[in-house]
Amino acid sequence: MTQVERLPRDTGKLIPLVEPWFPPSYADAVRDQVLSGYLGPGRTTQEFTTALAHVVGSPRALATVSGTVALTVAAHAIGLRPGDEVLVPAYGVISTINAFASAGLRPRLVDIDRRTACLSAAGVAEALTPATRAVCFVNFSGYTGRNVADIAALCRQRGVPLVEDAAGALGHAHGGRAAGTFGDVGTYSFSVPKVLTTGQGGALVARDNATFDRAAAYIDHGDLEWRRTNLNRGIGTNLRFTDLQASLGLCQLRDLDARLERRRASYAAMRERLGATLFRVPGGEAPLHNIVLTNRPDDLVDALRQSAITAVRQYRTLSQHPAYMELAVRPFPNADYWTARAVYLPFGMAMTAADAARVADAVVGSGLPLDSLDQS
Numbered sequence: 001m002t003q004v005e006r007l008p009r010d011t012g013k014l015i016p017l018v019e020p021w022f023p024p025s026y027a028d029a030v031r032d033q034v035l036s037g038y039l040g041p042g043r044t045t046q047e048f049t050t051a052l053a054h055v056v057g058s059p060r061a062l063a064t065v066s067g068t069v070a071l072t073v074a075a076h077a078i079g080l081r082p083g084d085e086v087l088v089p090a091y092g093v094i095s096t097i098n099a100f101a102s103a104g105l106r107p108r109l110v111d112i113d114r115r116t117a118c119l120s121a122a123g124v125a126e127a128l129t130p131a132t133r134a135v136c137f138v139n140f141s142g143y144t145g146r147n148v149a150d151i152a153a154l155c156r157q158r159g160v161p162l163v164e165d166a167a168g169a170l171g172h173a174h175g176g177r178a179a180g181t182f183g184d185v186g187t188y189s190f191s192v193p194k195v196l197t198t199g200q201g202g203a204l205v206a207r208d209n210a211t212f213d214r215a216a217a218y219i220d221h222g223d224l225e226w227r228r229t230n231l232n233r234g235i236g237t238n239l240r241f242t243d244l245q246a247s248l249g250l251c252q253l254r255d256l257d258a259r260l261e262r263r264r265a266s267y268a269a270m271r272e273r274l275g276a277t278l279f280r281v282p283g284g285e286a287p288l289h290n291i292v293l294t295n296r297p298d299d300l301v302d303a304l305r306q307s308a309i310t311a312v313r314q315y316r317t318l319s320q321h322p323a324y325m326e327l328a329v330r331p332f333p334n335a336d337y338w339t340a341r342a343v344y345l346p347f348g349m350a351m352t353a354a355d356a357a358r359v360a361d362a363v364v365g366s367g368l369p370l371d372s373l374d375q376s
């Protein structure tokens, strides 16, 4: 479309920040699972993880209760112990840092690269010290590009394990390699805003079998054989997925291309109107979120509310949270830039191209200045 049609400023229907989207056939699959009588982790969970491993090109995948827990399990699987230092991006969702800090690890913040809101190889190289036991790269809003490939190479060279938090990047790839498979361990989230959601849920993939087995044993009481042997050789806990969730997840995995296409279509409708002021990620996929940056973020949120559109300011420089104030040992100018200016517009699977156009028109109609990130 070359001619951008202006839609009415307020159509009356509230556009929420995010809503999942399921065709009725998915409900039939969940109903069939319930009627089968198998609800706990069993054959459908196995089918789901096998399909997931296939999609991301990894030998095996392990499903667990959330993306946050998948990161904690990843830390355990690569041998991190309480007190160990992990580098994490200074800006973003609280889940990543909490996953490590709640296990007694010591997160250290590294500023993000302004263009991508991800860690850069230069930033990580500068931050690595002999005390660093792991690096966590977050694929911000699905970003899967050079930064993660370069950081994976750097970590290999320096002998530091890399955890890739690909929570929102399922289906994204760079150089033929799937998000989540660049590091020693990669994790995914199936929370409600994601392209694939099971309500709550997460998964993990690992480069080597021993790491994978440690993760698999940990989420099932520390031993992969204990139900057969009645002996537990390690300490673990119960963080397993359920067949009920897997039945819903499996439908979406089978439809993953179509779901990604649906997301691309709503993003394209917004991008057509907002151009380079709408955050993008490299490659052909849409970012998970629709983000614009402005020096008047609260005014933009208010203006959109007038048009029955829910937008929010979310995420911040992590050392601004009372729980992590002691990590403010140096300035994080790029994290602060994103904290001060990012507005998260409606996104997600239920959003149609028409809704996306209405949101973008309301952003343009607000007359507020928007930044353009140089993402060339």
Ligand SMILES: Cc1ncc(COP(=O)(O)O)c(C=O)c1O
Pocket (backbone or CB within 6 Å): 066, 067, 068, 069, 093, 095, 096, 138, 139, 165, 167, 168, 188, 189, 190, 191, 200, 201, 202
């Ligand atoms: C980058 C990132 N990491 C981790 C998580 C945590 O996932 P979950 O909500 O499934 O625990 C999220 C969830 O939004 C996320 O966006």
